[in-house]
Amino acid sequence: MTTISVLAPTQTGGEYRAVDGDVEAHGDTLGQAIDALVERTGEHPGATLVVIQPKAGDEFFTDAQRHRLAELMGRWRAARDTARPFPVADQSELDTLIADELKAAVARSAALLRAARS
Secondary structure, eight states: OOOOEEEOOSSTTOOEEEEETTEEEEESSHHHHHHHHHHHHOOOOSSOOOOOOOSSOOSSSOHHHHHHHHHHHHHHHHHHHTTOOOOHHHHHHHHHHHHHHHHHHHHHHHHHHHHHHO
16 A cells, blocks of 8 residues: 655645655646655545645654745745845754655554554
8 A cells, every 4th residue: 555645735836745655746726746656656546535734733744844934935935036045054944844744644654554544
């Protein structure tokens, strides 16, 4: 069985991110992100079970982390849109939070799989 984590956009107008291990794809909708991931991996999962994670923190990625990620993404987009440099320290923190969010999605999926098997 293939486990795909799909992360919702952090702000309006963002893209969904579908993740399977180290492979990631994007789409305007949840379905487009999953289809793009399947196309990239070449795997055809057959039936698809979709689990919707509420937009709230959990034991894998806290509310504080979610809020900080949204704040930094907003500042990053503002810097990009106005062609201003984004501070190196902020970029480092943003990179860390993105990696942590991805790890949390994988851990959350693994926990759901363990629960489904019991």
